[in-house]
Amino acid sequence: MEHQSPVALVVGVTGMVGLSLAEALKQPDCLGGPWKVYGGARHSPDEWFPSSILDGFITFDAVNSADTHAKLLPIANEVTHIFWVTFQFVEDEEVNITVNKSMLHNVVTVLKSSPSSPLTHITVQTGTKHYMGPIYDPVRSNKLICHEPPFNENMPRLPYPNFYYTLEDLVASYTPSITYSIHRSSLIIGASSRSAINAMMMLATYAAICRHVGLPFRYPGNRYTWEHFCDMSDAGVLAKQHVWAGVTKKAKNQAFNCTNGDIFTWKSMWMLLSEVFDVEFVELDDKEEFDIIELMRDKGEVWDLIVEKYGLHKTKLKEIACFEAMVPVVRFEFQHVSSMNKSKDYGFLEYADTFKSIKLWVAKLREMKLIPSYQQ
Structure with a gap:
């Protein structure tokens, strides 16, 4: 079987990391490349977004399974990598869990549905709320049990509902046929x-x-x-970590913090x-x-x-x-503050x-x- 050139679907391409990902993937020296890059978002991009860097822009609502199916089915026999850099966010974490899980599930379901689906890897953007608990919850945030910084990836989950945990469990459920990586950012710039x-x-x-x-x-x-x-986390460094984990065997099925390193x-x-x-x-x-x-x-x-x-x-x-x-x-x-030691141990040295x-x-x-x- 001949090696297929990688095809990315960046979901949330008009966001900070999405834009940096599209730019990184289209660089001639990008790891694993040359990449074909589709970008997806809920709304068509405004004039500030450089659509020319994409091979195709797909407007779809990931919450709506019918719309997701209709829009993504035409590329289901192409996409090898999903870069998940989108989320919907409200104060009620149970709602976040339901909505964000259904969004990712809807997208993966369509892309796996093709009998010849080449989908091999999903990267998921989360963050340090993994270690801090519901800092935006008006009730729970007053008496949080947090981990002691610097945060590291081996720290156990906190006893709170958190859609980050749900997304991790969802992508882990697709293994071994599809691998994944989790990217825990700090404040993104x-x-x-x-x-x-x-x-x-x-x-x-x-x-x-x-x-x-x-x-x-x-x-x-x-x-x-x-x-x-x-x-802080520079969106460009985050984008490079997503790509690195997507094509590096050792990094499969792992979670990594991603900060600038200072x-x-x-x-x-x-x-x-x-x-x-x-x-x-x-x-x-x-x-x-x-x-x-x-x-x-x-x-x-x-x-x-x-x-x-x-x-x-x-x-x-x-x-x-x-x-x-x-x-x-x-x-x-x-x-x-988060530790970058695990990421460096695995070979990711960007800063x-x-x-x-x-x-x-x-x-x-x-x-x-x-x-x-x-x-x-």
């Missing part, structure tokens, strides 16, 4: 106006609004995170952000409680004015910046300098006309 939780877009829109209306660019977190360590304090990060967003650095003031969610609640029209003034792609603040998701992260009472990474992604967001540039 990348470029997209379609990611539900995008730290760079939150910080960039917040800074732009502060600059526009003359508000101080205040840190919305606590003293602990201001002074203690945190890490750490920072939010104080040092706030200094950098003040510089790149051209706003004045403000020291943390403990005396006054600061609620960024409340502050930004009525700023949608201000963002509309900024979009108009700087000729940006038309985006709505509530769709690109979920400040409710940012607040728990900057108010942790533990150091948000990123987080501060350089921030500057590169801010430049990319400006180039993509998603955030304002103040250079004359």
Whole structure:
């Protein structure tokens, strides 16, 4: 039997990691390549998305099994690798479990349905909520049992419902005919106006609004995170880890943390952000409680004015910046740090300098006309 060239389906291609994956897979020197790349998402891409990097874009609703079947059946005899970098997210974790499991199940069911299905591997993007529990749950988050950082992949599951655990169990159930890899990211930095939780877009829109209306660019977190360590995951490094695990025999059926490999304090990060967003650095003031969610609640029209003034792609603040998701992260009472030792032991050695990474992604967001540039 002759070796089939790999064919990828990137589900969630318009998100931060999805875009980086599509770009990585189409590089001439990409591991396992040359790749044919299909991208899938719920909505057709806007003009900021470079559709030309894909061999085909498929718009489908993974929650809807009939729609998924109709749209994906034509490529079921081609796809060798699913890169799963999408999720639907609400506060109720039981709902997250049901919806996210059915989405992945629907896609795999269609792609396995072809008698000549070549599907061999599924990569699944999850995150450090694996080690922290339901940080967004309004009830459970007040008294969480977390693992002690730095987080490592051998830590047992926590006694909470978590759709990450459900997705891991689902892909494990397809073995041995289909292998899998799990990718546990930290805070992801990348470029997209379609990611539900995008730290760079939150910080960039917040800074732009502060600059526009003359508000101080205040840190919305606590003293602990201001002074203690945190890490991040560059979307490009994450994309490379997905591809590496998808084609490396030793990495099959394993879970890997994926961070940049360095750490920072939010104080040092706030200094950098003040510089790149051209706003004045403000020291943390403990005396006054600061609620960024409340502050930004009525700023949608201000963002509309900024979009108009700087000729940006038309985006709505509530769709690109979920400040409710940012607040728990900057108010942790533990150091948000993951170990990359397992990943390195298995042979994945990519890394990123987080501060350089921030500057590169801010430049990319400006180039993509998603955030304002103040250079004359």
